[in-house]
Amino acid sequence: MKIFISADIEGTAGITNWDEAKKGNPDYAEFREYMTDELVAACEGAGAAGATEVVVKDAHSTARNLILSKLPDYVRIVRGWSGHPDMMMFGIDISFAAALYTGYHNKAGTDTNPLAHTLTGTVSRLLINGEVASEYTLNALCAARYRVPSAFLSGDAGMCADAKVLVPAIGTVATSEGFGPATSSLTPGAAVKAIRDGVEAALSRDLSVCLPRLADSFELVVEYTTPVEAYGASWYPGVEHVAARTLRFKAADFFDIQRAVRFIV
Incomplete structure (x- = not known):
């Protein structure tokens, strides 16, 4: 094993x-x-x-x-x-x-750990299919x-x-x-x-x-702490800049979500 x-x-x-x-x-x-x-x-x-x-x-x-x-x-x-x-x-x-x-x-924004965060300090919230993710x-x-x-x-x-x-x-x-x-x-x-x-x-x-079930499709939403990070990451192919601090990306394959996270977070 x-x-x-x-x-x-x-x-x-x-x-x-x-x-x-x-x-x-x-x-x-x-x-x-x-x-x-x-x-x-x-x-x-x-x-x-x-x-x-x-x-x-x-x-x-x-x-x-x-x-x-x-x-x-x-x-x-x-x-x-x-x-x-x-x-x-x-x-x-x-x-x-x-x-x-x-x-x-x-995850970022929670009060159960003084060091709570999601990947970097630039992320306020990261959501997958509408649920805040860690x-x-x-x-x-x-x-x-x-x-x-x-x-x-x-x-x-x-x-x-x-x-x-x-x-x-x-x-x-x-x-x-x-x-x-x-x-x-x-x-x-x-x-x-x-x-x-x-x-x-x-x-x-x-x-x-x-073993968790993978959804048929995925929506990634990243809310940044400032508009500066959102603007810089908004040029990733397929990303929508939906608000000053918020980007959205959709994909059918979770690997594409991972790849987007790798480059925009």
């Missing part, structure tokens, strides 16, 4: 401030280690459930965050940004039995393009709840909860144990129930 894991940091247990998530800041080294420990726990849970190969996409910021010496020897790691529209899911294909997500955070939304639908179910997610409580809207059967571990700029969180050790056990349980069942 092959498992794909997309690893982010803003939903890691304890993380509360951007200084803890940005390479080069003094606080980053500590939370980079917690991010790695949670990812390793997911790998170990997958191994306990029968996985013989795990591919991990380092999917935060520089995509060079995970401490590689801590990863099990059955893991293959994808680092850096290739430029491919699969972005945070680059490396996934039809050979995987399931996709997992660690350290995930809720990075997880994009990534779970990307996995579904390859017929890969999304079986498990760890991150803030709001992200866990939203994940179940798209995939009701997904297993989740809520590592933290936001209160304005503050958080209430599991300890790193408690999060590691819950993630390891949660992944093993999530993968030890019929995974087909975790």
Whole structure:
């Protein structure tokens, strides 16, 4: 069994401030280690459930965050940004039995994580077929393009709840909860144990129930924080500039939505 894991940091247990998530800041080294420990726990849970190969996409910021010496020897790691529209899911294909997500955070505009955002700080809201989308939304639908179910997610409580809207059967571990700029969180050790056990349980069942249905067609709407970003991105082929801060793009294939996101966000 092959498992794909997309690893982010803003939903890691304890993380509360951007200084803890940005390479080069003094606080980053500590939370980079917690991010790695949670990812390793997911790998170990997958191994306990029968996985013989795990591919991990380092999917935060520089995509060079995970401490590689801590990863099990059955893991293959994808680092850096290739430029491919699969972005945070680059490396996934039809050979995987399931996709997992660690350290995930809720979408821009939500109050369940002080670090909530969608891809960049220039996006106020991103909608797919009228529903406000998170990075997880994009990534779970990307996995579904390859017929890969999304079986498990760890991150803030709001992200866990939203994940179940798209995939009701997904297993989740809520590592933290936001209160304005503050958080209430599991300890790193408690999060590691819950993630390891949660992944093993999530993968030890019929995974087909975790495959979301792809719509017959898609409408992408991006609302930017200022009109400047919207104007600059409005020249992408097929994009409609429907309001000062808003662009719209329609496509029948979700890959075309991914490709548009890659270039306009």
